[in-house]
Amino acid sequence: MRYRLNRNAHSVYSLYYHYVQVAKYRRKVFDNEEIVNFLKETIHEISNTFKVIDIGVDKDHFHMLFKAKPTLDIPRYINAIKTITSREIQRKFPQVKEKLWKGHLWSPSYFLATSGQVTLEENYVESQGKE
DSSP: OOOOOEEOSSOEEOEEEEEEEEEGGGOOOOOSHHHHHHHHHHHHHHTTTSEEEEEEEOSSEEEEEEEEOTTOOHHHHHHHHHHHHHHHHHHHOGGGGGGSBTTBOEEEEEEEEEOOTTTOOHHHHHTTTOO
């Protein structure tokens, strides 16, 4: 099997991540296709320096597969996603605020795992919310 490798001046790498973020109290805030599309667009805008492979959204959470450089500050990136998407979704879709407690969209916890090229399954993310 051949790996798709990236190169820097002093490194060769292949870093893939699976990130899951849940809405606070598992509120079903992504029940509208317009909100789902806005979430995906906003994440892609935030992530312009590296490749988001796929985003799957269910009613109360989203999954994202992304590829990053070794220099990525992952906690800072995740904080940016949570902060910006929360602010912009609540600004553009005021009806979402009615489902939230004290204006908090995201749970403070998240799931993050490395996902090697051998086990990377894009179909898993695409299938989210289609059960």
